[in-house]
Amino acid sequence: MKYLIPAFLLVSFLFIETGCKKIIDDVIDCAAESILLSIDAQIDTVNIKLVHFEFINDDTEGKFTLDKDINWNFGDGKTATSTNNKVDHTYSGTGDYDVVATYTLHRGSSECTGPKEKTVTIN
Incomplete structure (x- = not known):
């Protein structure tokens, strides 16, 4: 019993340290x-x-994979x-349009989904 508690604490510490570090690394890398x-x-x-449009x-390091499906709001x-990161869109009128492409990145078992935005001007 005397050695059981220190062994348990050591195993718990190693599990928490390695598991949390991977999760934190994935989140930080995904944001970057x-x-x-x-x-x-x-x-x-x-x-x-x-x-x-092209997403x-x-x-260049290939740390993440990008889902083939990009959802576009024009x-x-x-x-x-789009399933190949490219899409064409015809606007019916002139003006400034805020385009949003929603993507999902994967790294191992982690993923993140986010928007990218761009304003286009149609004359």
Whole structure:
């Protein structure tokens, strides 16, 4: 019994230390990874109301995987889901539109979901 309590405390400490560290590392990395994500918007050269959007992941280290499905809100009441990080959208009128792409990143058993935003101007 004399050695049981110290052994239990040691095992508990090691379990908490390694388990919590992994969770904390995943969360911190996920937050840092979101900095490397962006939306590229190119206005079509023929139809100026058509915009070619691309969700870009500049993670060169490959720490995370990005879900193939990106949910897009084009700021005009229309939405779409892309499966290859690219989507085209035609606006019906001029103005500034706040585009939001919702993504999910995975690392091991951890994941995070977040939005990326970009304002596009249609003349």
